[in-house]
Amino acid sequence: xxGTINLKLDINGRSRELAVEPRVTLLDxxxxxxxxxxxxxxxxxxxxxxxxxxxxxxxxxxxxxLAAQVxxxxxxxxxxxxxxxxxxHPVQSAFLEHDAFQCGYCTPGQIMSAVACIxxxxxxxxxxxxxxxxxxxxxxGAYSHIVAAVREAAEAAS
Amino acid sequence: MTFVTPKSKHGDASDGNLGGRLSRIDGPxxxxxxxxxxIEHQIEGLVYAVTVQxxxxxxxxxxxxxxxxxxxxxxxxxLTPDNITHLKSATTWAGTPGPEGPFxxxxxxxxxxxxxxxxxxxxxxxxxxxxxxxxxxxxxETEHVYGLEDPKAGEGVPIDPMTKSxxxxxxxxxxxxxxxEQEYKTPRExxxxxxxxxxIAQWEGDKLTLWEPSQWVxxxxxxxxxxxxxxxENVRMISPYIGGGFGSKALSLPHGAVAxxxxxxxxxxxxxxVTRPQTFTAYGGRPATRQTLALxxxxxxxxxxxxxxxxxxxSKLGMAVExxxxxxxxxxxVPNFSSRQNVIPLNTVTPGALRxxxxxxxxxGIESAIDELAYEIGMDPxxxxxxxxxxxxxxxxxPWSTRQLREAFAEGAKAFGWSKRxxxxxxxxxxxxxxxxxxxxxxxxxxxxxxxALVRILADGTAEVASSSIDMGQGTYxxxxxxxxxxxxxxxxxxxxxxxxxxxxxxPVAGGSQLANLMTGAVHKAALAAREELIGLALNHPxxxxxxxxxxxxxxxxxxxxxxxxxxxxISIADFMQHIGQEKIETLRDTLPEExxxxxxxxxxxxxxxxxxxxxxxxxxxxxxxxxxxxVRVDEDFGTVRVSRMVSALDSGRLYNxxxxxxxxxxxxxxxxxxxxxxxxxxDPRNARVINNNLGDYLVAxxxxxxxLQVISVGIPDHHASVLGGKAVGELPIVGVAPAIANAVxxxxxxxxxxxxxxxxxxx
Ligand code: FES
Ligand code: FES
Numbered sequence: 001x002x003g004t005i006n007l008k009l010d011i012n013g014r015s016r017e018l019a020v021e022p023r024v025t026l027l028d029x030x031x032x033x034x035x036x037x038x039x040x041x042x043x044x045x046x047x048x049x050x051x052x053x054x055x056x057x058x059x060x061x062x063x064x065x066l067a068a069q070v071x072x073x074x075x076x077x078x079x080x081x082x083x084x085x086x087x088x089h090p091v092q093s094a095f096l097e098h099d100a101f102q103c104g105y106c107t108p109g110q111i112m113s114a115v116a117c118i119x120x121x122x123x124x125x126x127x128x129x130x131x132x133x134x135x136x137x138x139x140x141g142a143y144s145h146i147v148a149a150v151r152e153a154a155e156a157a158s
Numbered sequence: 159m160t161f162v163t164p165k166s167k168h169g170d171a172s173d174g175n176l177g178g179r180l181s182r183i184d185g186p187x188x189x190x191x192x193x194x195x196x197i198e199h200q201i202e203g204l205v206y207a208v209t210v211q212x213x214x215x216x217x218x219x220x221x222x223x224x225x226x227x228x229x230x231x232x233x234x235x236x237l238t239p240d241n242i243t244h245l246k247s248a249t250t251w252a253g254t255p256g257p258e259g260p261f262x263x264x265x266x267x268x269x270x271x272x273x274x275x276x277x278x279x280x281x282x283x284x285x286x287x288x289x290x291x292x293x294x295x296x297x298x299e300t301e302h303v304y305g306l307e308d309p310k311a312g313e314g315v316p317i318d319p320m321t322k323s324x325x326x327x328x329x330x331x332x333x334x335x336x337x338x339e340q341e342y343k344t345p346r347e348x349x350x351x352x353x354x355x356x357x358i359a360q361w362e363g364d365k366l367t368l369w370e371p372s373q374w375v376x377x378x379x380x381x382x383x384x385x386x387x388x389x390x391e392n393v394r395m396i397s398p399y400i401g402g403g404f405g406s407k408a409l410s411l412p413h414g415a416v417a418x419x420x421x422x423x424x425x426x427x428x429x430x431x432v433t434r435p436q437t438f439t440a441y442g443g444r445p446a447t448r449q450t451l452a453l454x455x456x457x458x459x460x461x462x463x464x465x466x467x468x469x470x471x472x473s474k475l476g477m478a479v480e481x482x483x484x485x486x487x488x489x490x491x492v493p494n495f496s497s498r499q500n501v502i503p504l505n506t507v508t509p510g511a512l513r514x515x516x517x518x519x520x521x522x523g524i525e526s527a528i529d530e531l532a533y534e535i536g537m538d539p540x541x542x543x544x545x546x547x548x549x550x551x552x553x554x555x556x557p558w559s560t561r562q563l564r565e566a567f568a569e570g571a572k573a574f575g576w577s578k579r580x581x582x583x584x585x586x587x588x589x590x591x592x593x594x595x596x597x598x599x600x601x602x603x604x605x606x607x608x609x610x611a612l613v614r615i616l617a618d619g620t621a622e623v624a625s626s627s628i629d630m631g632q633g634t635y636x637x638x639x640x641x642x643x644x645x646x647x648x649x650x651x652x653x654x655x656x657x658x659x660x661x662x663x664x665x666p667v668a669g670g671s672q673l674a675n676l677m678t679g680a681v682h683k684a685a686l687a688a689r690e691e692l693i694g695l696a697l698n699h700p701x702x703x704x705x706x707x708x709x710x711x712x713x714x715x716x717x718x719x720x721x722x723x724x725x726x727x728x729i730s731i732a733d734f735m736q737h738i739g740q741e742k743i744e745t746l747r748d749t750l751p752e753e754x755x756x757x758x759x760x761x762x763x764x765x766x767x768x769x770x771x772x773x774x775x776x777x778x779x780x781x782x783x784x785x786x787x788x789x790v791r792v793d794e795d796f797g798t799v800r801v802s803r804m805v806s807a808l809d810s811g812r813l814y815n816x817x818x819x820x821x822x823x824x825x826x827x828x829x830x831x832x833x834x835x836x837x838x839x840x841x842d843p844r845n846a847r848v849i850n851n852n853l854g855d856y857l858v859a860x861x862x863x864x865x866x867l868q869v870i871s872v873g874i875p876d877h878h879a880s881v882l883g884g885k886a887v888g889e890l891p892i893v894g895v896a897p898a899i900a901n902a903v904x905x906x907x908x909x910x911x912x913x914x915x916x917x918x919x920x921x922x
Contacts, residue, residue: 021282021284023284024284028283028284031198032282032283035200036191037191037194037195037198038190038191038192039191040195040352040353040401041354041431042352042353042354042434042853043354043434043852043853044433044434045434045852045853045854047434047852047853047854048352048434048853050352077191078189078190078191079190079191079192081190082190088186088189088190092189092190095185095189096181096182096185096186096189097181099181099182099185099817099818099820099821101185101188101189101631102402102630102631102632102633102821102822102825103351103352103353103399103400103401103402103630103631104184104185104187104188104189104193104399104401104631105195105351105352105353105399105401105402106352106401107188107189108189108191111189127862129861130861130862130864131861131862133861134860134861134862136861137352137853137858137860138352138861139349139350139351139352139402139404139829139858140352140402140631140821140825141824141825141826141827141828141829141859141864142821142824142825143824143828143859143860143861143864144824144828144864144866144867145821145824146861147861
């Protein structure tokens with residue numbers, strides 16, 4: 001396969017153009033072509049959640065999505081979560097405050113999932129948060145603090 | 159190079175000092191996606207390498223058909239056992255000479271299934287991946303040994319330095335009124351850092367730069383220097399953030415050599431990212447272990463004798479020892495003791511270090527066995543532990559520096575409500591759920607190696623700390639900023655910390671839970687020297703506003719220099735530095751003993767583990783301690799086990815930042831829950847392949863597996879253990895979790911599970 005295709009992607013409210021092979025995943029497009037390395041690759045096979053981004057506001061695994069599939073859709077990555085000017089999204093602040101990470105590698109995915117989890121309304125109890133945050137593995141074991149951060153951010157949002 | 163400056167909000171001003179609950183200062187970078195992990199470094203002209211791993215367990219690569227791959231679009235290079243550069247053998251981590259002969263990153267001889275045998279380099283990752291799939295390797299297969307259960311495994315090799323004995327364990331056991339004897343097993347377990355291993359290698363002339371996640375940039379840089387026969391100074395390793403290591407990112411590995419070879423051959427920077435399935439054989443995790451334990455005791459539960467024989471697997475290439483007697487020999491006061499260990503070479507990648515190597519499976523054995531003894535004589539499992547409490551190190555026969563284990567038992571039991579436990583198995587239930595309460599203790603030694611640090615006070619009143627030590631989530635950035643802030647009297651948000659670069663002052667391995675103690679010690683020393691120099695200038699510099707006062711001391715706090723009794727107006731450090739026209743004050747200090755400051759010892763100190771002191775050197779036995787209390791709920795019909803509640807009390811000495819230490823504790827406990835209930839490398843006997851080599855089949859704990867976890871610090875400052883009073887933190891908490899859960903499962907069900915993980919098939 002040699003041919004490349006021209007794509008125009010709407011990422012974090014900006015239009016980004018790139019020429020890639022059609023087999024390039026959204027994850028590799030972000031990381032290897034667009035200098036958006038905040039979205040992490042933990043498994044490249046849909047099992048860890050580190051690559052979670054939002055497509056049209058819904059959480060999606062970027063490693064199981066082709067870049068070509070998401071043309072014309074609104075993509076949000078961790079870099080675009082907060083509104084401009086260096087501030088933090090409330091979920092990011094809650095993660096910092098509760099020390100909901102250690103190495104930080106699963107963290108962008110956790111935060112993107114958490115924002116969606118709150119939006120989906122799956123934060124009615126700690127157990128529900130645990131269940132709906134279980135697609136994101138954290139080997140450092142920050143789960144207790146992730147639950148606390150999501151709970152707090154959800155309460156603040158409601 | 160990465161600078162991290164504190165930006166986070168925190169509770170009160172004291173948080174900035176050592177012991178405060180400051181939020182991690184690298185946090186803002188990590189939660190916004192700005193933290194750039196090693197292989198995310200952006201570099202012009204990057205090309206991509208992908209390896210092909212062997213599909214047989216033993217034999218030789220007969221030939222590699224790479225025609226289709228070479229003709230595939232974008233392919234630049236195919237490396238095989240026939241054309242791979244032969245590197246020089248590198249010194250081992252222990253400081254001993256490496257194996258004889260050249261180092262072959264893609265060897266012709268296959269010794270395990272999943273060994274890198276070919277690498278393909280192409281313009282893009284997709285091209286390299288596609289071309290790698292076209293490689294055809296033909297092998298000449300020989301007989302293999304797949305695991306400890308393989309009848310061909312044999313007895314292995316006795317490891318004499320592991321032998322420990324005192325008294326007459328055999329006779330005492332034979333004569334003991336109460337005897338139990340059982341075998342305990344742990345499977346192959348994997349580190350599974352969420353950031354897979356990878357590397358970017360780039361040559362400029364004979365200078366090699368490596369962006370690679372590393373727990374030890376100096377040690378790994380040395381391997382590359384020796385492999386390629388270039389001076390150590392020519393290798394620069396950069397590892398600003400590490401996406402988890404747990405022991406797996408401390409040593410240079412074949413894939414790194416492949417990337418560096420390819421980069422040199424092509425004259426281009428090469429990125430090689432190990433795929434998740436490949437991580438299961440690109441380096442080793444914890445070897446499978448088994449141990450028999452014989453405990454002899456009085457009818458009242460006093461231990462008379464412990465006899466242990468342990469075995470762990472290793473590879474056909476290297477000798478990895480997982481010391482199974484480490485906890486056994488120090489947990490309880492026992493007059494007669496014997497422990498020995500064999501290692502069995504078989505066809506696996508050489509096992510490596512995984513969180514608390516040795517202590518972890520060792521505790522699974524002894525902490526299960528003592529529980530069995532408690533039931534045998536009808537005693538409370540907590541009581542039997544207190545009855546056999548070791549008042550001094552029973553092996554080294556020297557005092558503990560501090561051992562807050564009794565306090566851990568007491569505090570943990572109180573918080574857990576242990577006194578409400580009914581002793582008989584299957585005596586507590588909630589509907590169809592059997593409830594079990596279990597306890598187990600854990601320990602991890604305090605390891606010590608000298609460190610080095612640079613502290614720089616700048617003209618703008620800020621300060622920098624620099625060290626090649628690393629932060630993989632333990633909180634190094636944060637606690638070093640806190641150390642410098644406290645000593646310098648400069649607010650923590652004006653301190654920048656620079657880590658993870660072999661161009662910086664040196665540090666030994668971030669392993670064995672030693673880094674926090676040794677680096678806070680080194681930064682403390684360097685910062686004290688900087689502070690002294692600053693005060694010296696304020697007292698004696700001809701342009702100092704304090705010169706005429708003829709004082710012999712000044713105070714520095716909150717970034718301001720003041721006279722003791724307000725003789726002169728305060729002046730900020732920035733104003734003072736400008737006043738005297740000083741650009742910076744820079745102090746580089748190490749904690750090497752005088753006789754080890756020469757070039758050779760210094761080099762070995764930071765690039766091997768030769769200088770690491772044993773926990774008993776110096777007259778005291780130095781260890782961290784913990785007690786875990788667990789509640790499990792076992793479904794009576796299905797045998798599913800859930801941990802529903804846990805309380806752990808831990809003695810890590812003084813905590814430099816309790817918020818971050820608690821995170822490490824919880825993280826270790828969570829990894830322990832996964833180890834107890836889920837984790838197991840499954841090997842296909844036919845070809846010694848790890849068949850569950852992915853995160854959907856090799857299960858680690860998810861959020862839904864983890865209940866409320868309470869952690870309690872019972873430590874006190876221990877200045878025998880370290881300058882600033884801390885003991886081991888990171889590896890301690892996992893030790894004892896699996897036996898505490900196994901003990902709770904027994905209490906719930908009456909079934910004793912002696913081989914991990916505790917899965918429903920073993921319970922039903
Ligand atoms: S990288 Fe996409 S789920 Fe793991
Ligand atoms: S913070 Fe390290 S994997 Fe989650």
